[in-house]
Amino acid sequence: MSTPSAEHPGHPAALLHHFDTAEQQKDASTLGMWLFLITEIMFFGGMFTAYVAGRFRFHEAFKEASNTLDVTLGAINTTVLICSSLTMALAVHAAQVGKKKQIVWFLLATILLGCTFLGVKVVEYHDKFVHHHVPGLHFHFPGPNARNAEMFFSIYFGMTGLHALHMVVGVGLLAVLAVRAGKGWFTPDYYTPVEMTGLYWHFVDIVWIFLFPLLYLLGAHFAITGH
Amino acid sequence: MSNHIVSTRIYFAVFAALIVFTWVTVAVARIDLGLYFNTVAALAIAVTKALLVVLYFMHVRYSTKLTKFVVAGGFLWLVIMIGLVMADYYTRAWIG
Amino acid sequence: MITAREEKLNYLTADYGVKSWLLTVDHKRIALLYLATITLFFFLGGAFAVLIRLELLTPAGDLVQSQTYNKLFTMHGVIMVFFFLIPAVPAVLGNFLVPLMIGARDLAFPRLNLASWYIFVIGGTLSILAAILGGVDTGWTFYTPYSSTYSNTYVMITAVGIFITGFASILTGLNFIVTIHRMRAPGLTWFRMPLFIWANYAASLIMVLGTPVVAVTILLVGVERAFGLCIFNPNCGGDPVLFQHLFWFYSHPAVYIMILPTMGVISELVAACTRKQIFGYKLVAMASVAIAVLGFLVWGHHLFVSGQSVYAGLVFSFLSYAVGIPSAVKVFNWTATLYKGANTYQTPMLYAFGFIGLFTIGGLTGLMLAATGLDVHVHDTYFVVAHFHYIMVGGAIMGYLGGMHFWWPKMTGRMYPELPAKLSALVIFVGFNLTFFPQFLLGYLGMPRRYHAYPEEFQVLNVMSTAGASVLAFGYALPMFYFVWSLRYGQRVGNNPWGAKGLEWLTSSPPPTHNFDVTPIVTEPAYAYAAEEGAEIVHT
Structure with a gap:
């Protein structure tokens, strides 16, 4: 990302030497960021493919395993992430209209919500350890589909783990942004880093939007109706 | 990319829709619609939510054609990957 | 005058010292950093190839144990x-x-x-480390469950190395796409771009769309190996074929990452050496994009005998034939360009000729392998080995060396010596065919790949192959010497020693750090040779 160069701390809006105009520079950053997000889609895509293939072949086992997940916690986390996406969008908006204090507050709110999500995730992971639902030597699952359920949990940990890792990176980026926003770096003429981090954050939100129904809800009606 | 400023009212409206869809997806999942329709419903809602985020929160609706093309291309490639892999799994049982 | 030219700073003389190279953000210096690094890797990989060929000189497994041999071909790959x-x-x-x-x-x-180069170096160092510690024996394809469960070699370090290196590739591709979209000089419309740019653009699409998939696949193998997760493991219902799907989703298009930019080089060489516009310029440009797109739809031809559904096999077979169309378009258009061209036969053109011929053989045998019926018989034999070496070595490396000769004066400001260069092109061509053509025959006769011993009736062809490999090694060593020699003793050249078209020839050789003193404005299509000659006639 063509974030402001460290060589020009006083002029964060500095135009890098190889660009002709600030607009060209911003266009390049936007396109670059979107291409990066495409690579992220494909990166998660490999795991989604593994999920689809596994679910196609072992539907029963995936259903049973899915029903051990806590839908309430999942739904709460979905809501938390959507809220964080809103505060992120509002942070970008504040940067666009030049409300420098608001940028900081919205970024801090986003960080707080992100940490909340990760906190809930820790609770859920802990729950898995307690119930021996972590794949590996100590894995235990009742019924005849135990081995296939282990595959579900492998994919569950793979996908949510990778997602959580992206959240951690995102929180780190937001923290850097918040400090810089506090120093008044971002103006309506120059807020590319806020916007780019926003794109990243929304992308991580989208991944969760798919993970939630695919992992938590795929057999929910069986849990209720019991067949 | 234009410096289009999206009104905060739109952000709040999208936010409200996303929350509503989250509850709808949970509610629908608890109704037995049969093997396929539960999945279809869950995915349809997820795609709608993702589209809302992409179009409004990520400003793609107000972006250049190139950005739209890149986004669409990314999702298309995901579909190609999953589609062709599943073409294998789906047809494996056809010949014993 | 001469002193004035010499005093003008270029990208090589603008700054001195190790630090100025290791911290440079100049794309030209980074290219040279990459050049040094990959040359090292080339000779390292070549050393493994030498050992493989030496072992195969005799039918008995006498030079190395089978386990060592497994490591040799894996590290080579x-x-x-x-x-x-x-x-x-x-x-x-x-x-x-x-x-x-x-x-x-x-x-x-x-x-x-610059970050991409450092990532590349870190990934490469890890892979070399794995080799030093004892190597890895899974084959470069890391098929599960052997790689994830059973192999006792250094799979993890190698996997991490490749995972990391993938990001270097992603960053390069991303950088190229953004640059080509956003930074073209005024007047340089898409259909005025040199075909090298089109080809790199297409290859960059593959790097961006494909590399992440192999990264996540290797990551999954890694976690399966390290933490006992069950993704591909058959013990919990996992499907090794799923690994092959995900692996080849990237690794087949990866072949096009190797060959597409090389095709771009060939287009440049053919245009410059015939002094003609490339025949069917637009088709060649679009063929690059078509290869990139279609190249993503053919990976299943690696899985014909792996347990993939026969129906999927049919579809993949058909699509593999389809990718032959844009490839053939390129070959036909290059040869059509040669027709009635003002052809010259300097070294780059010799390499280009070599490329066209060898790539055609590699491509046509690829079509043979795309036919499921034949593939069942020659799968995992030397026929496949010969096929992809014709593409990757006969194609990609010939084109790479042709490009290196063509742009060497631009990179260094000095010309390589013509006679040894021509000799190297010839030696490489002969050595290559002697090495790999016998392998087609071996494969067709049924010799499987990846074994260190073989029945005696295959020895004659294997001896030919090994003899060819030593000729080939000599051919590859030659440019090392005369390129280095030319850095000091090569004849100095002006901006445009080939009289070629293209913006890179407008600036000085070597170019200044910022490439152009004045941003060029483009007013004509690429390779407008005829237009220029026509204008000259008017003036005289």
Whole structure:
């Protein structure tokens, strides 16, 4: 990302030497960021493919395993992430209209919500350890589909783990942004880093939007109706 | 990319829709619609939510054609990957 | 006058010292960093190849144990594919030329470009470390469950190395796409771009869309191996074929990462040496994109005998034939360009001729392998080995060396010596065919790949192959010497020693750090040779 160069701390809006105009520079950053997000889609895509293939072949086992997940916690986390996406969008908006204090507050709110999500995730992971639902030597699952359920949990940990890792990176980026926003770096003429981090954050939100129904809800009606 | 400023009212409206869809997806999942329709419903809602985020929160609706093309291309490639892999799994049982 | 020219600072003389190289953000210097690194990897991978060929000189497994042999071909494949062929043309020639050819001062993200080299070096170091510690024996394809469960070699370190290196490739591709979209000189419309740019653009699409998939696949193998997760493991219902799907989703298009930019090089060479516009320029440009797109739809032809559904096999077979169309378009259009051209036969053109011939053989045998019926018989035999070496070595490396000779005066300001260069092109061509053509026959006769011993009736062809390999090694060593020699003793050249078209020839050799003193304005299509000669006639 063509974030402001460290060589020009006083002029964060500095135009890098190889660009002709600030607009060209911003266009390049936007396109670059979107291409990066495409690579992220494909990166998660490999795991989604593994999920689809596994679910196609072992539907029963995936259903049973899915029903051990806590839908309430999942739904709460979905809501938390959507809220964080809103505060992120509002942070970008504040940067666009030049409300420098608001940028900081919205970024801090986003960080707080992100940490909340990760906190809930820790609770859920802990729950898995307690119930021996972590794949590996100590894995235990009742019924005849135990081995296939282990595959579900492998994919569950793979996908949510990778997602959580992206959240951690995102929180780190937001923290850097918040400090810089506090120093008044971002103006309506120059807020590319806020916007780019926003794109990243929304992308991580989208991944969760798919993970939630695919992992938590795929057999929910069986849990209720019991067949 | 234009410096289009999206009104905060739109952000709040999208936010409200996303929350509503989250509850709808949970509610629908608890109704037995049969093997396929539960999945279809869950995915349809997820795609709608993702589209809302992409179009409004990520400003793609107000972006250049190139950005739209890149986004669409990314999702298309995901579909190609999953589609062709599943073409294998789906047809494996056809010949014993 | 002469002193004035010598005093003008270029990208090589603008700054001195190790630090000025290791911290440079100049795309031209980064290209040279890549050049040094991949040359090292090339000779390392070559050393493994030498050992393989020596072992195969005799039918008995006498030089190395089978376990060692497994490690040799694995390390040869890993290093050649991930650390030489994939970065060869894009990261060296592409890095150097993409901004120059489109009239830009640098790539869009110069610091990302430098970061990509460091990522590459870290990944490469890990892979070498794995080799030093004892190597890895899974084959460069890391098929599960052997790689994830059973192999006792250094799979993890190699996997981490390749995972990391993938990001170098992603960053290069991303940088190229943004640069080509956003930084073209005024007047340089899409259909005025040199075909090298089109080809690199297409290859960059593959790097961006494909590399993440192999990264996540290797990651899954890693977690399966390290933490006992069950993704591909048959013990919990996992499907090794799923691994092959995900692996080849990237690794088949990866072949096009190697060959597409090389095709771009060939287009440049053919245009410059015939002094003609490339026949069917637009078709050749679109063929690059078509190869990139279709190349993503054919990976299943690696799985014909792996347990993939026969119906999927049919579809993949058909699509594999389809990718032959744009490839053939290119070959036909190059040969059509040669027709009635003002052809010259300097070294780059010799390499280009070599490329066209060898690539055609590699491509046609590829079509044979795309036929499921034949593939069942020659799958995992030397026929396949010969086929992909015709593409990757006969194609990609010939083109890479042709490009290196063509742009060497631009990179260094000095010309390589013509006679040894011509000799090297010839030796490489002969040595290559002697090495790999017998392998087609071996494969067709039924010799399987990846074994260190073989029945005696295969010895004659194997001896031919090994003899060819030593000729080939001599051919590859030659340029090392005369390129280095020319740095000091080569004849100095002006801006445009070939009289070629293209923005890179407008600036001085070597170019200044910011490439152009004045941003060029493009008013004509690429390779407008005829237009120029016509104008001269009017003036005289």
